[in-house]
Amino acid sequence: MGQITLKQITKNFGDVQVIPPLDLQINDGEFVVFVGPSGCGKSTLLRLIAGLEDTTSGEIDIDGRNATEVPPAKRGLAMVFQSYALYPHMTVRKNIAFPLRMAGLDKDAQNAKVESAAEVLNLTDYLDRRPGQLSGGQRQRVAIGRAIVREPDAFLFDEPLSNLDAALRVNMRLEISELHQTLKTTMIYVTHDQVEAMTMADKIVVLQAGVIEQVGTPLELYHTPKNKFVAGFIGSPKMNFLHGSFSAGYSAESIGVRPEHITVSKTEGTWKGVVGVSEHLGSDTFLYVDIEGQKTAITVRSSGEVGVRHGDTVFLTPDPEKIHRFDNQGLRIA
Amino acid sequence: MATQHSRSAARFMMAPAVILLLGWMLVPLSMTLVFSFKKYLPLRGGDLGWIGFDNYVRFVSSSAFWPSVQTTLIIVGGVLVITIIFGILLSILLDQPMWGQGIVRILVIAPFFVMPTVSALVWKNMLMDPVNGLFAHLWKAFGAQPVEWLSDASLFSIILIVSWQWLPFATLILLTAIQSLDSEQLEAAEMDGAPPLARFGFIILPHLARAITIVILIQTIFLLAIFAEIFVTTSGAFGTRTLTYLIYQRVLESQNVGLGSAGGVYAIILANIIAIFLMRIVGKNLDA
Numbered sequence: 298m299g300q301i302t303l304k305q306i307t308k309n310f311g312d313v314q315v316i317p318p319l320d321l322q323i324n325d326g327e328f329v330v331f332v333g334p335s336g337c338g339k340s341t342l343l344r345l346i347a348g349l350e351d352t353t354s355g356e357i358d359i360d361g362r363n364a365t366e367v368p369p370a371k372r373g374l375a376m377v378f379q380s381y382a383l384y385p386h387m388t389v390r391k392n393i394a395f396p397l398r399m400a401g402l403d404k405d406a407q408n409a410k411v412e413s414a415a416e417v418l419n420l421t422d423y424l425d426r427r428p429g430q431l432s433g434g435q436r437q438r439v440a441i442g443r444a445i446v447r448e449p450d451a452f453l454f455d456e457p458l459s460n461l462d463a464a465l466r467v468n469m470r471l472e473i474s475e476l477h478q479t480l481k482t483t484m485i486y487v488t489h490d491q492v493e494a495m496t497m498a499d500k501i502v503v504l505q506a507g508v509i510e511q512v513g514t515p516l517e518l519y520h521t522p523k524n525k526f527v528a529g530f531i532g533s534p535k536m537n538f539l540h541g542s543f544s545a546g547y548s549a550e551s552i553g554v555r556p557e558h559i560t561v562s563k564t565e566g567t568w569k570g571v572v573g574v575s576e577h578l579g580s581d582t583f584l585y586v587d588i589e590g591q592k593t594a595i596t597v598r599s600s601g602e603v604g605v606r607h608g609d610t611v612f613l614t615p616d617p618e619k620i621h622r623f624d625n626q627g628l629r630i631a
Numbered sequence: 632m633a634t635q636h637s638r639s640a641a642r643f644m645m646a647p648a649v650i651l652l653l654g655w656m657l658v659p660l661s662m663t664l665v666f667s668f669k670k671y672l673p674l675r676g677g678d679l680g681w682i683g684f685d686n687y688v689r690f691v692s693s694s695a696f697w698p699s700v701q702t703t704l705i706i707v708g709g710v711l712v713i714t715i716i717f718g719i720l721l722s723i724l725l726d727q728p729m730w731g732q733g734i735v736r737i738l739v740i741a742p743f744f745v746m747p748t749v750s751a752l753v754w755k756n757m758l759m760d761p762v763n764g765l766f767a768h769l770w771k772a773f774g775a776q777p778v779e780w781l782s783d784a785s786l787f788s789i790i791l792i793v794s795w796q797w798l799p800f801a802t803l804i805l806l807t808a809i810q811s812l813d814s815e816q817l818e819a820a821e822m823d824g825a826p827p828l829a830r831f832g833f834i835i836l837p838h839l840a841r842a843i844t845i846v847i848l849i850q851t852i853f854l855l856a857i858f859a860e861i862f863v864t865t866s867g868a869f870g871t872r873t874l875t876y877l878i879y880q881r882v883l884e885s886q887n888v889g890l891g892s893a894g895g896v897y898a899i900i901l902a903n904i905i906a907i908f909l910m911r912i913v914g915k916n917l918d919a
């Protein structure tokens with residue numbers, strides 16, 4: 298079981314309120330991702346759940362039990378830290394066995410569990426090495442191994458992949474997702490990378506300055522963002538926002554169009570503009586088009602073989618079905 | 632990236648310093664070696680010629696030799712144990728966030744800046760004096776008979792004085808080591824269910840191992856040579872005659888330079904054996 302409920306929790310550091318009153322429900326077996334810009338309080342929220350920080354007010358329930366005052370070790374949660382936090386003077390085996398040893402398990406039971414975890418994580422050949430003799434990805438797996446053997450009710454990850462290179466990150470992303478499929482344990486995962494959030498999550502929690510902007514499935518957030526912040530944060534490249542005369546026709550303060558919902562033509566279209574930079578990724582081309590009356594360039598995502606160059610005049614047509622309208626509060630008009 | 636040229640230029644420019652340093656060390660060292668093979672009694676006939684290894688044999692066979700080695704080892708060992716145990720405790724304490732941290736840290740370092748002679752005198756006259764000392768008053772306040780520290784518990788008293796001087800050094804080095812410990816490791820251990828004592832034993836202590844060996848190495852080298860503390864407190868009486876003190880007595884009190892020099896050579900050999908031994912340990916620790 299791994300059901301976690303946050304009720305009106307707040308956190309102050311001195312006079313600064315980092316988390317204003319916040320409610321959140323995390324269901325058993327869910328893969329929840331906290332995403333948001335740097336400094337928005339993701340790590341703080343995770344550490345509150347872990348018990349490494351004390352809440353200023355509010356209540357944390359784990360499996361229906363009030364756990365606000367329960368010390369971290371007794372909450373039944375396991376955490377994987379951004380720096381891995383492996384014990385440098387212990388071998389991989391001892392690192393993974395550490396929580397079992399602290400729980401007073403006998404040596405044989407420890408070894409059996411360590412070995413089965415090592416098998417799952419492809420660490421069998423490295424059990425007698427020290428963390429210093431492992432690569433970044435292997436260290437990451439050891440940290441996960443140390444979390445798995447405890448058979449916790451929920452796993453907490455704090456940006457576990459941010460120290461890895463791009464290729465390895467994709468691999469580990471898949472491995473963690475697979476692990477979730479196998480274990481079916483609740484996982485809470487903190488990242489500032491919206492691609493990780495979109496690809497891994499059952500449920501995404503978008504945070505800004507300690508406030509939950511929206512909670513929903515990846516596709517909900519993509520298709521029906523609640524406000525301009527979520528609309529701009531989710532999706533890559535970012536959504537384009539247009540104001541003034543552009544949005545007047547839609548009876549909205551501003552409108553938003555995703556780069557993939559704009560078609561480019563050399564002959565006709567709604568908006569006329571000049572192509573600035575174009576980025577060729579092979580599969581896609583990102584065009585940055587300056588249109589009259591709009592300060593920032595419009596990003597357009599088109600197919601790989603679009604035949605336009607820097608300085609060409611083009612016409613852009615947004616898909617009318619996919620235009621998001623926002624009122625003067627920045628909220629999306631349904 | 633030093634080129635051949637810049638390397639020889641560097642050697643050339645370092646030469647004066649190296650020559651000065653070598654001279655500084657080599658001249659007394661070779662004089663000691665020369666004297667150790669001579670019968671040299673400044674007030675009783677002066678240089679009486681070469682006598683081979685006589686001085687060496689006499690120094691070792693003297694009844695004062697082995698007790699002095701033993702005293703030296705007890706003092707060095709005692710001070711090491713006290714400074715390291717209390718150094719670890721103090722550094723953990725100082726690492727906690729608290730009010731006035733900066734001032735407290737400076738106060739803790741303060742004893743290190745007091746000259747050994749001065750601190751030994753302060754201890755002798757203000758704290759340990761059986762009539763006027765602070766400890767005597769304290770004992771009397773509880774109705775107990777004041778302890779004659781420097782005669783009844785002479786070795787312990789000297790260990791106490793020297794530990795007080797070296798505690799700041801140990802604390803400082805251990806504190807910087809503790810501060811370099813990744814706090815996430817402690818948090819991970821906490822989540823893994825390790826209670827405070829286990830966190831200390833499994834995480835903090837292994838992390839400090841290297842700093843501890845360095846403290847042991849450096850302190851041992853300096854502690855083998857302590858002199859002022861003994862000179863101003865007991866003058867080597869009551870079983871506090873260390874090897875260094877014995878050499879001093881041979882040369883200045885018995886006016887036997889040759890015999891003292893032989894003792895000096897023994898001391899050099901002893902210090903080097905310990906240094907090599909400790910270097911090995913540190914080297915092993917630095918590799919890991």
Ligand SMILES: Nc1ncnc2c1ncn2[C@@H]1O[C@H](COP(=O)(O)OP(=O)(O)OP(=O)(O)O)[C@@H](O)[C@H]1O
Nearest residue numbers: 310315333334335336337338339340341342488489
């Ligand atoms: N111990 C602390 N004392 C004071 N302020 C803190 C402390 N820890 C965090 N903060 C503040 O709380 C806010 C949220 O920090 P937090 O570490 O949760 O951000 P984050 O979302 O994890 O950012 P990042 O993506 O950069 O890791 C920040 O403004 C930070 O300055």
Ligand SMILES: [Mg+2]
Nearest residue numbers: 339340341456
């Ligand atoms: Mg963070």
